[in-house]
Amino acid sequence: MKRSELREHIFKLLFGVEFREDADFTEQTGTYVREIEGADEKEQEYIQTKVQRIADRIQEIDELINTHTKGWKTSRMNKVDLTILRLAVYEMKWDDSVPVGVAINEAVELAKKYSSDDGPAFVNGVLAKLAD
Template identity: 55%
Template sequence: MKRRELREHIFELLFRVEFNSPEEMQEQVRLFFENLGEIEDKDRDYIKQKYAHIIEKLPEIDALLGEAAEGWKVSRMGKADLTILRLAVYEMKYDEDVPVGVAVNEAVELSKKFGGDESPVFINGILGKIGKAE
């Protein structure tokens, strides 16, 4: 599976966090992979591992988003945009295998597919502020 496809699956799994309790997420993860069908073990492991790392860093990621999104509370952001931002910030700050520019570009591409009309500009602006803060 290509990185873009893996990233999209991670987004889809992470998106469920907004609608399910932490206790329910174990079942949601199981259902996600059941519905995904046959995938290579290495891809399944990559998705699960990256999802778990993002969940672990969620408080730190949300704090960064709250600082960068002037006038926007994290709780008021669109669910798709928030999920895309969380994934991108994780990649920018904690995933050494993903260059910052790639994380931003991939987030904008995800926003074109899953977000609203204004999502690409919003996401690019937030990630630009976070990228400059490094």
């Protein structure tokens, strides 16, 4: 499975953070990961581990996002863009295996697929400020 496919599954799982209790989230993450068609054990573990690491840092990630946006605090952002930003910020700041440029590009691609027409430009703009 390609990294972009793994990232898309991580995005889908992270989207649920806003809508589930911690215990439910952990259980549902495990169920979702086990049912990914074509994912081997290593890929399932990668997805689950990365989702948990990002979820553990959401407050810190949101603070970073809030310091680099004007007029668009995380509480006002649409949840798709916020989830994409959280994933990308984690990769940019704490995942040494993902180059910053790749994290930004993959975030923009997710925004093209899942966000509004304005989403890719918004995501790119926020991440560009964070990359400086």
